[in-house]
Amino acid sequence: MRINTNINSMRTQEYMRQNQDKMNTSMNRLSSGKSINSAADDAAGLAIATRMRAKEGGLNVGARNTQDAMSALRTGDAALGSVSNILLRMRDLATQASSGTNNDKDIASM
Numbered sequence: 790m791r792i793n794t795n796i797n798s799m800r801t802q803e804y805m806r807q808n809q810d811k812m813n814t815s816m817n818r819l820s821s822g823k824s825i826n827s828a829a830d831d832a833a834g835l836a837i838a839t840r841m842r843a844k845e846g847g848l849n850v851g852a853r854n855t856q857d858a859m860s861a862l863r864t865g866d867a868a869l870g871s872v873s874n875i876l877l878r879m880r881d882l883a884t885q886a887s888s889g890t891n892n893d894k895d896i897a898s899m
Contacts, residue, residue, distance in 0.1 A: 817826055825834045885891065 814830075818824060818830075825831045825838060828835050
């Protein structure tokens with residue numbers, strides 16, 4: 790019995806496997822819309838992209854903190870406006886009460 794090896798067939802199969810791998814990688818890139826899907830695509834690019842995503846997350850947190858602070862300042866400003874209005878009304882009432890033209894009944898109604 791004689792065993793034959795078909796080298797050409799084996800090479801063709803290997804080339805087909807390599808082409809299939811390349812096609813799978815290309816399809817993965819196309820379907821994800823990303824040029825870097827794994828460290829095997831571009832290790833340095835993946836590291837840069839990861840750092841940029843982390844920085845973006847930090848900036849988003851900073852932006853939310855700024856919005857929260859602005860909201861707190863608006864609330865405080867509104868409260869100070871109310872206090873200011875109350876103090877102005879108290880001053881007006883004190884001025885009216887001390888004018889000397891009001892009787893006890895007028896002062897009590899203020």
